[in-house]
Amino acid sequence: MKAVTFDRHGGVEVLQYRDDLPVPTISAREVLVRIKAAAMNYNDLWARQGLPGMDFIFPHVSGTDAAGVVEAVGPEVTGVKPGDEVLVHGAFSCGECLECIRGEPMFCPKFAIWGFQTGPNNGSEAEFGKVPARNVLPKPENVTWEGAAAIGSVLVTAWRMLVVRARLRPGDFVLVWGATGGLGTMAIQICRLLGAKSIAVVGSDAKCELAAGLGADYAINRTRQRINREVMRITERRGVDIVFEHTGADTWENSTYCLKWGGTIVTCGATTGFIAPLDIRFLWNKQQNYLGSHFGTTAELADALRFVRSGQIRPVVGEVLPLADIAAGHRLLEQGGVFGKIVLVP
Ligand code: NDP
Numbered sequence: 001m002k003a004v005t006f007d008r009h010g011g012v013e014v015l016q017y018r019d020d021l022p023v024p025t026i027s028a029r030e031v032l033v034r035i036k037a038a039a040m041n042y043n044d045l046w047a048r049q050g051l052p053g054m055d056f057i058f059p060h061v062s063g064t065d066a067a068g069v070v071e072a073v074g075p076e077v078t079g080v081k082p083g084d085e086v087l088v089h090g091a092f093s094c095g096e097c098l099e100c101i102r103g104e105p106m107f108c109p110k111f112a113i114w115g116f117q118t119g120p121n122n123g124s125e126a127e128f129g130k131v132p133a134r135n136v137l138p139k140p141e142n143v144t145w146e147g148a149a150a151i152g153s154v155l156v157t158a159w160r161m162l163v164v165r166a167r168l169r170p171g172d173f174v175l176v177w178g179a180t181g182g183l184g185t186m187a188i189q190i191c192r193l194l195g196a197k198s199i200a201v202v203g204s205d206a207k208c209e210l211a212a213g214l215g216a217d218y219a220i221n222r223t224r225q226r227i228n229r230e231v232m233r234i235t236e237r238r239g240v241d242i243v244f245e246h247t248g249a250d251t252w253e254n255s256t257y258c259l260k261w262g263g264t265i266v267t268c269g270a271t272t273g274f275i276a277p278l279d280i281r282f283l284w285n286k287q288q289n290y291l292g293s294h295f296g297t298t299a300e301l302a303d304a305l306r307f308v309r310s311g312q313i314r315p316v317v318g319e320v321l322p323l324a325d326i327a328a329g330h331r332l333l334e335q336g337g338v339f340g341k342i343v344l345v346p
Helices: 042-049 145-165 182-193 205-214 227-234 249-258 280-285 298-309 323-335
Strands: 003-005 016-018 030-039 065-073 085-088 128-132 136-138 173-176 197-202 218-221 240-245 259-267 289-292 317-322 341-345
Touching (some): 003 323, 030 085, 042 323, 065 128, 065 145, 136 298, 145 182, 145 298, 145 317, 173 182, 182 197, 227 249, 240 249, 249 259, 323 341
Parallel strands (some): 173 197, 240 259, 259 289
Antiparallel strands (some): 030 065, 030 341, 065 085
16 A cells, blocks of 8 residues: 655655555454545654654554545444445544543553554555544545545544633633644634634734634734733733643743633643743632643544534645655644645545
């Protein structure tokens, strides 16, 4: 099969586009998906570059998001059959341990992100991928293959952050970092869906317009505006109810300044660095909440996909590339200029 693989960490030169990899062999409860489109994520960069303290399985095929057609199913699979059009929820767990039964598969000892912690040679940036049968969901008919591939990880992550962890309520003010990126485009649409007021933070005036087009109530250009001054003006000096964080070290201090007393910072990432200061006095005195969030469950993705089917949340695809041009995708992701997601077509 065709796939992009690498057997050591490094720059884009380690990526090899090949057409001679074996098709993955499925086990009893897995399905083989013929991939029509795959979306890129930051994990692809980290897998390629390497992360301290994390061992990757080589040869490595990256890719956590895919949409495609079921090619084959294992003998114990029910409810999914060859020919089904599906999208993959790229967070795998055993489905049997206490944490899985409790509905917390992210705490499963076998939790693994597809194309990041799996392998060898099993991720979505290929012609075929193998995944547990419980990780495929029907593809919404009203979106393209590219759209279906683009929406899984960012929708479920933003949904869990805002709806499940931070308990977003109508009328809440939400500060959304990276509002025209993969996660940010979902956060803006979830806020609009649930009647909350989003304040988009972006890196250019053009992106302010894109954020407004998605439904952001306010947009701040971080390169020329003082974020906390704008936030205090918009919220009449209260601060925001929720900060949607994933940018990390560079933005953390501003996130804490913008947060109201009793407010919540919810974070799932640290694009600009992992270590940030915390003034513990604020935590108790202002009774603020600092929440971590990671991916989401298949059930949460299914909940959120109802609003994709209804047209209230739409995938945002900024760039479609042939799989063979993956190095260009890595460069675009590093530069951060894409509106929404980069999608690869094998
Ligand atoms: P994108 O590349 O699509 O978007 C990232 C955005 O971050 C850019 O649009 C950019 O916006 C903004 N940004 C970059 N540098 C800065 C900076 N110094 N200050 C402020 N904003 C900055 O990435 P995703 O939205 O897909 O993912 C974002 C992060 O979340 C990644 O670190 C990723 O690994 C993590 N993540 C975690 C998940 C989890 O489950 N734990 C799941 C999905 C993602 P602009 O320049 O316009 O301000």
